[in-house]
Amino acid sequence: MEASTMNALYGGLIIGLSATLLFALAGRIAGISGIVTAAIKPGSDRAWRWLFIVGLLLGGFAYHYFSGAPAPQLARQSYWLAIAGGLIVGIGVRRGSGCTSGHGVCGIARFSKRSIVSTVVFMGAGIVTATLVNILLGAF
Amino acid sequence: MTRLIALVAGILFGFGLAFSGMTDTHKVLGFLSIFHDWDYDLTFVMGGALIITTLTFQWTMKHGETLLGGNLHLPSACDLDPKLVSGAILFGVGWGLFGYCPGPALTALIYLEPQTVVFVVSMLIGILAHDFFATLSKQSQ
DSSP: OOHHHHHHHHHHHHHHHHHHHHHHHHOOOOOHHHHHHHHHSSOSOOHHHHHHHHHHHHHHHHHHHHHOOOOOOOSOOOHHHHHHHHHHHHHHHHHTTOOIIIIIIIIGGGTOHHHHHHHHHHHHHHHHHHHHHHHHHOOO | OHHHHHHHHHHHHHHHHHHHTTTOHHHHHHHHOTTSSOOGGGHHHHHHHHHHHHHHHHHHHHHOSOTTSOOOOOOOOOSOOHHHHHHHHHHHHHHHHHSOOHHHHHHGGGGOOHHHHHHHHHHHHHHHHHHHHHHHHHHHO
């Protein structure tokens, strides 16, 4: 297999290990959108969530520091796409109760019917959208 | 203890995201563009993660509590409803527009790209706006 494919597999295994730690030791689901929402809204139990978010940035930094891999360039440079994409992702993950991590990595592992449906639907919507943007704006 | 576990889990998660290619929007949009020179690498991210989580989550749920004897916090909803599907559609559309879902977007803040910062701020506004209007409509019922 190519190096990039192996990287994807290793990265996936590490993500699985992370979700395992959080669930088996702390009893919490590693769902990023849920963690972020509870971190930014008033409420209790926010500290561990903020630490998880800080960890997300530290971990990414550690990867690039130790591997020497360069920072990736953005495929789409448009600020309008960034604003529209961000707003729609934010509304969608709340309305649909989760994203790639909570539904895709943790929910499917729990054999949750909701998570399986959600993952199939957001993958499909992502494929249709990316394809339409390629047609309208040209491939990235 | 939960705080230490969360920090370690967050570091591993962010490391895994950057390692896997999920923080590279070329890889993500290449993965979503199945009709245009498909880059299938990222199927191995969810695949690799699920190999581990399926085993460990099933085991932990059978065990009924955490290894430290604490409660498992599981989502209570189990029925399919239109909101789940329309929410997933919206999320997928936003993902396909720019190439980031929430986790990779946060990790990618370290690259200091202004568009990524704009994406994350917009995402937080979207989250808060959704919850604000959801609470309003619940109150008016």
